[in-house]
Amino acid sequence: MITLPGLIDTHVHLREPGATQKEDFETGTKAAIAGGYTCILDMPNNPEPTITPEALDKKISLAEERIYCDVGFHFGATLDSTQHFKQAKDKQSLSLRDKIFGLKVYMNHTTGTLLQEDPQILQTIFESWPKDKVLMVHAEGPTLEKAIQLAKNNGNRLHVCHVSLAQEVTMIKKAKSDGLPITCEVTCHHLFLTDEDAKKLGPFGMMRPPLPNKEDQQALWNGISDGTVDTIASDHAPHTKEEKNPPAGGSIPNGIPGLETTLPLLLTAVNEGKITVEKVIELTNTNVRKIFNVPQQFDTVVEVDPTKHYTLDARRLYTKCGWTPFEEMKVTGKIKRVVLRGQVVFENTEIVNPPKGNVIYPEKIKQQPD
Numbered sequence: 001m002i003t004l005p006g007l008i009d010t011h012v013h014l015r016e017p018g019a020t021q022k023e024d025f026e027t028g029t030k031a032a033i034a035g036g037y038t039c040i041l042d043m044p045n046n047p048e049p050t051i052t053p054e055a056l057d058k059k060i061s062l063a064e065e066r067i068y069c070d071v072g073f074h075f076g077a078t079l080d081s082t083q084h085f086k087q088a089k090d091k092q093s094l095s096l097r098d099k100i101f102g103l104k105v106y107m108n109h110t111t112g113t114l115l116q117e118d119p120q121i122l123q124t125i126f127e128s129w130p131k132d133k134v135l136m137v138h139a140e141g142p143t144l145e146k147a148i149q150l151a152k153n154n155g156n157r158l159h160v161c162h163v164s165l166a167q168e169v170t171m172i173k174k175a176k177s178d179g180l181p182i183t184c185e186v187t188c189h190h191l192f193l194t195d196e197d198a199k200k201l202g203p204f205g206m207m208r209p210p211l212p213n214k215e216d217q218q219a220l221w222n223g224i225s226d227g228t229v230d231t232i233a234s235d236h237a238p239h240t241k242e243e244k245n246p247p248a249g250g251s252i253p254n255g256i257p258g259l260e261t262t263l264p265l266l267l268t269a270v271n272e273g274k275i276t277v278e279k280v281i282e283l284t285n286t287n288v289r290k291i292f293n294v295p296q297q298f299d300t301v302v303e304v305d306p307t308k309h310y311t312l313d314a315r316r317l318y319t320k321c322g323w324t325p326f327e328e329m330k331v332t333g334k335i336k337r338v339v340l341r342g343q344v345v346f347e348n349t350e351i352v353n354p355p356k357g358n359v360i361y362p363e364k365i366k367q368q369p370d
């Protein structure tokens with residue numbers, strides 16, 4: 001048996017409010033706990049996006065008392081939402097700035113209505129966001145070049161979500177060696193599935209960015225080894241089976257669930273000698289806390305049996321969507337027990353307690369003038 005600190009996932013779509021047919025705070029945080037995650041950060045691209053203080057407060061009150069792991073929130077970027085960044089600097093007790101972990105800027109087409117492509121608006125967003133807080137981008141391929149330039153010009157702390165291409169790893173490596181405060185994440189689906197799997201999976205292998213070819217995938221593993229990659233996130237983005245199989249002519253939503261498969265896949269990679277346990281802890285906990293100012297959870301651990309072989313099976317998952325692109329994959333390493341603040345919350349496939357999670361806020365950081 002080995003013990004890890006509770007995992008932290010900074011890229012999760014819990015879908016409430018507005019799309020609770022896919023997931024909600026209860027099912028999503030049960031899935032998190034069952035996957036060894038004791039803390040997750042929720043993305044803003046709901047049908048009713050998190051782009052006003054009111055929308056944020058609504059999410060917070062919906063989540064309270066119903067969450068099985070700790071949950072924090074990100075804010076969404078639009079031209080209108082930048083007006084609230086200023087308010088975020090007020091000296092009120094808990095201002096918007098104190099409540100959110102990061103800003104998410106969608107620079108390519110994906111689920112939701114938050115796409116920003118106008119250079120002027122992007123400039124305003126990057127310029128207005130507090131320089132001591134993380135600015136996350138969905139920026140694929142050549143778009144990432146633009147994001148890095150904007151961050152460089154405006155002095156932002158850039159975090160690149162779901163890196164999936166060799167060219168992106170190269171750009172980030174260069175930006176880091178130029179001394180820019182840039183970090184990035186990769187997902188397990190980009191590490192473990194390729195465009196070959198996408199052909200077999202059909203709609204259930206469709207996500208943004210799409211599954212990589214073998215060469216791009218190898219670049220992600222190399223990025224982990226050489227320290228270019230800072231974190232692993234699930235990008236847990238559930239959609240129902242019905243939504244993934246629309247009537248002829250209907251559009252297929254992008255995104256796949258990942259909270260319950262990420263740790264088993266990483267443990268399998270450990271077993272195969274592709275990554276060390278120490279590196280897994282760094283990518284899913286230590287680095288994550290540093291980049292996002294996530295408060296430490298005391299007496300919070302995941303106990304895993306690193307040698308246990310089993311087969312991933314969607315029927316055993318807690319996610320409401322009820323499927324996984326990793327169905328029938330053989331993995332090594334099983335989550336046996338999860339302890340949150342000294343209390344057992346998961347044991348041998350079962351959630352064993354009423355919800356014990358808290359809504360969390362970032363640790364106070366020294367505010368720099370911006």
Ligand code: NCD
Pocket residue numbers: 013045110111112138206207208209235237238254255256
């Ligand atoms: C995400 C979703 O469905 O919310 N989809 C995806 O394919 N990754 C949005 C996103 O993270 O881009």
Ligand code: ZN
Pocket residue numbers: 109117
């Ligand atoms: Zn476009």
Ligand code: ZN
Pocket residue numbers: 110138161162208209
């Ligand atoms: Zn994205």
Ligand code: ZN
Pocket residue numbers: 011013043235236237
């Ligand atoms: Zn996402």
